[in-house]
Amino acid sequence: MSIVRRACTALLSTVALLAAAGCEREAPPADPVPTLPAQAVTQLVADLRRNDLAAYARHAVPPQLHARLETAWREGRTVWPLTELPLDDRFPSFIAALAAQDAERTLVATYRRQFAGADKELHSAAKTMGLFAIQYVRSEAGYSDTERDHHAQLIAAMSAWAQAAPLGDSARARVAIPQLVSAARATGLAAPDAFARTGMDRSLRRLGPFVERLKQVVNGYGLDLDAALASVQTSLAEQTGDTARVRLRYELAGEAVDAYVLVERRDGRWYLSDVLRHAETEAQAPPKPTRVEPPAAAEGKPLQVNAATKGKPLQATAPGKAKPSQATAPATPAPSR
Template sequence: MLSRLPICRWILLALPLCSLLALAACKQQPAEPAESASGPAAAVQQLIHRLRDNDLVGFAQAAVPPAEYAQLEIAWREGRSRWPLTELPLDDQLEALLSALAAPDSERTLQQGFKRNFANQDKDLKDAARSLGLFGVQYVKREGVYTDEERAHYAQLIAALSEWAQRAPLSDPRRGMAAIPPLVAAARKTGLTDEKSFREAGMTGSLRRLSPFFAQAKTLLASYGLSLDRSFSELRTVLVEQKGDQARVRVHYPLGDREIDTVVSLQRRAGRWYLTDYLRHAEQALAIPAEEEAPESQIGPDTQAPPPAS
């Protein structure tokens, strides 16, 4: 039950949202070539604009070529992929989170749990945030599944979130009690509470349903002093290097009281630029074999053919 989750889970709820900014590593480069409106830096900005607008479908369509998007839709319905949700550090907890929020009488249950476990526990929450930050930074630096660029960037994200959580009024009873009903309502509206509902909605349908929940989560974080829309709006990109169909773009954005500084790698395919890490993760998702007796994919009411990313 969500009310019994350790406080680190509550703090880490911010990380999946912030990780949508996770675009690679931190390096200094002297050269800053000029860049066109359709170049690599513009491709990064396009992704961020979709997030600022709470357009998760548009984000996914801009993150991979159309052919891969169609394959990912099929893999989603076959239960082989949950990309782009797998870009999130707690992707395996999202279904349980939505289910707990959407459960009958969850407002009362969660509010009681907040009173019992978190209300007025300011010192304990600050200590937990500090410890989580230290542990998280060490974890991503050691974990072998991340690239060097991802490790460098995630370490910055975790440090910034830890600092924010140590200052945020997470134990404020009034704020905590008021935050729960809107999040519960948004979770219920998704209709996504189990594996079957995600499969039937498909990737496009699930992302469309999750977009209002994403918007409500951003509103909640902003009420605690962490404005992701500020991060999105103030994000700056500069082309560092372009060699043929390979490029690197430097990205700066504020997160809490920190300035995140990172460099991302991109590849050009069929005249369009895509983040290398997103392409790699999507390809890994598609490489997962289908179950021997997986049900035949069926197209549901929430699915439509994805238009080319603009």
């Protein structure tokens, strides 16, 4: 997949991304327990606003399931909650490519050669990808009805932003690429087995500064994710015993998002139903087949670009492989997928 296609997919799901804040912190203090359905959603939003995906992972699932996911991560069977993203199986390769030796020079040269000044083509690709992604989430069987509605609104907002963003601005790219390269290297997760060897909790902590830098980079292109998270408002729509529906309202890239998420109570604590479902699936995931990487990726070198050259239409591809019983949860403000 080309850098443009990869970037478009990432831009349409960036809100789902958001990760960890600290690198190697001491054991966290006891977490507050949400006693109301809307509080569970608000807690996850707060985790994401301060870039703490490790806390998000703790708050999103019961302790027993969290322990099973940690085991599955160390065995190389999952990278939950990164599985909430499109192309989650490519995320380790993405980090490795950015952290590769001479990555900054190679990526800047590639950008100049293929994408600098290509705003028209990039905007067209963003529009096409947006339309395709909305169609995808509306037809993919792994999504719940609430996820379909929420993600369609998310994608529409992200696509509208990408169609107006200065994606072909060389000056911005010269600033953004070195920042992402530096942040990727600082994670210490570029080695082929680094994610599994480091484990879920420590890996998510290490990814924090990278995603914080990613937020800063996209903010330079006019997308303020922290402002979107700060704008989130939650309210109880209805509750029946241990199940409830929470209304979620926020503004993303100037567009109003008004959606609902399902929550349920387990052992006295409220959790997002769709996130629980996806996490259970990931905890039971079988070993992944050995992936045969292109020579450049296998050697830790920057991935080569296969995009169309400037002036030619950029083809959109699926935002990610379909996963049975699994949807793309925007780790909030889309805390359910």
